Amino acid sequence: MPRLSVYLLHIDPPYAKRSHYIGISSNVHKRIRRHQCGQGGKSTKRIIKAGHIISWVCIWDNVPWAFENYAKRRFRRNICPWCVGCSEYHLEKLLDDFYRELRRSYGTS
Ligand SMILES: [Zn+2]
Numbered sequence: 001m002p003r004l005s006v007y008l009l010h011i012d013p014p015y016a017k018r019s020h021y022i023g024i025s026s027n028v029h030k031r032i033r034r035h036q037c038g039q040g041g042k043s044t045k046r047i048i049k050a051g052h053i054i055s056w057v058c059i060w061d062n063v064p065w066a067f068e069n070y071a072k073r074r075f076r077r078n079i080c081p082w083c084v085g086c087s088e089y090h091l092e093k094l095l096d097d098f099y100r101e102l103r104r105s106y107g108t109s
Helices: 028-036 042-049 067-074 091-105
Strands: 005-015 018-025 053-060
Touching (some): 005 067, 018 067, 028 042, 028 053, 053 091
Antiparallel strands (some): 005 053
């Protein structure tokens, strides 16, 4: 199985009220560069074309596939340290919470 990384991108200024993008890739640095060049996907292509800047904030390496959706769900509340400051919520905690909930769902904690 390929090693997967989930990444968080910050969009500046926000595009159509959207200021973040979360994705997953087995080649995360290449994938992020493609997003930044407008070749990463439909939505980020539009964002780049409109002149917005996409910067990477965080990469969670070697994570299970399900972590992407978990991170997206949790991101309904903005936890980007660039937006809300580092003291608000640590991004490492997101992965800890994910594994904690996963263990709970398997009844092993
Ligand atoms: Zn942000």
